[in-house]
Amino acid sequence: MAAKTDDSGPVLPASIESAWGLRERPPKGPRPGMSVPTIVDAAVRVADADGLAAVSMSRVAKELGAATMALYRYVGSKDELLMLMVDTGYGPPPGPPAPEDDWRAALTRWAWAEHEALRQRSWLLHVPISGPPITPQQLGWMEDGLRCLDGTALGEGEKMSVLLLITGYVRNEATLTSQVAEGSRAAGVEPSEMMPAYGRLVARLIDPARFPALHRVLSAGVLAQDDDPDDEFTFGLDRILDGVEALIRRRTG
């Protein structure tokens, strides 16, 4: 009752509304010298080049040859800019599933597409997300994911839950992978030597009597050689899809 909830729901930031094509420009006043997409593209360029930490309002403005405060005519806050950066950073959604794919193949392809987007733009993982997706492309990804489950016997709520489960997994796995990469760059170590070095460090720290299971894992050489991160990704994804498959079979049969 506190907020305006007549039929419009929560208030949408102006820049997001314009991303949906709502809200046309009033004809008065001087022509804008920039546009929201221009600013977002510049911010994405900065993040691509120097990481998310380099994205400051002044840096983005410099990229455009504009003054810092000029940006605030287009985006309401830095957080709003970040949300729009995420939207364009993911890129266009992967498209509907191929007709010859069953739900599992389609969902696998979808997960790999998100994985690839996050691999190319690892700064996406560092953007603090502050709510469910409301930008056009983000919802486009959701749409394409939901379509993968179209033919199945799952309820609509279950489809959504499954998608949430998978996108969460993809994000998480990508986060771990990029942390290894960034850590190795920061420490000046070969990426292939990162996990082995971590294994040696933990082995040196822990007392085998207090950490028997961990000690056993390390003794088995689990972290000693660098595994292909893609194998790790496939492993977890297949476990989850096995679980989803079990549910679908139960609903079908």
Add this chain to the structure above:
Amino acid sequence: MAAKTDDSGPVLPASIESAWGLRERPPKGPRPGMSVPTIVDAAVRVADADGLAAVSMSRVAKELGAATMALYRYVGSKDELLMLMVDTGYGPPPGPPAPEDDWRAALTRWAWAEHEALRQRSWLLHVPISGPPITPQQLGWMEDGLRCLDGTALGEGEKMSVLLLITGYVRNEATLTSQVAEGSRAAGVEPSEMMPAYGRLVARLIDPARFPALHRVLSAGVLAQDDDPDDEFTFGLDRILDGVEALIRRRTG
């Protein structure tokens, strides 16, 4: 070959080494007026009260009646302090699995324990984690998790992968839940009205022809009533454990 890798592996920050009980204090000089645990506790207190964003070096120092720069004698940087905050924020690990529990019950209990820790201290989710765990309690959680899989036919590497899968899921689910809570607080909306409001907003934005699957989900009223977040958590966890169970059966049989 670039870094010092004789037998010590990567260099450990001083405050972390002292958390493991290594590195005793040299006997010279004035007695320290504070200690690392004192500082970390104060920082945790600030985060508990006002969120992670309120944790600045000056705020923590004020909490202790000390000067800002005094903290830097104990922790090398704010990031180091954050790492130590996470270690104590999680609290002690849940302990080894109960003898009467099978792996699935044990792992479920472990996941709920982490879920609960993250629910009580949602600022833990906002700490940018910058690498695999190296602090004592963090590795303690890992140890207790690995023990849940002790009797199974999984390989050591598979146990680690399963644990990574589950802890990632728990974190992800907790993140989503806390975002809803924080969003409702920020918007001044009842938490139970948050997801329905989101559903109405998305329904208003999307064109049913371009987003048919999404439209169908919303029409089915998926977001209309607020589901119990615990049910959502249980759903995803059971899917993952079903997948793990399938793997264990394959390895056993």
Add this chain to the structure above:
DNA sequence: GCTGTTATGCGTAGACCATACGCAGAACTA
């Protein structure tokens, strides 16, 4: 063509932030 309205570009300034550096003094060793 003139006037009023409105939107833009952006300069200034305030309130934070992390942290590099260096100095005064305390507590130990020899």
Add this chain to the structure above:
DNA sequence: TAGTTCTGCGTATGGTCTACGCATAACAGC
């Protein structure tokens, strides 16, 4: 007692976001 070493912390630098307000440009209506 002299020398060494470590603590506490004041000062200063360079960065952040953004509130506010002013000059100006472009349109609408008369």
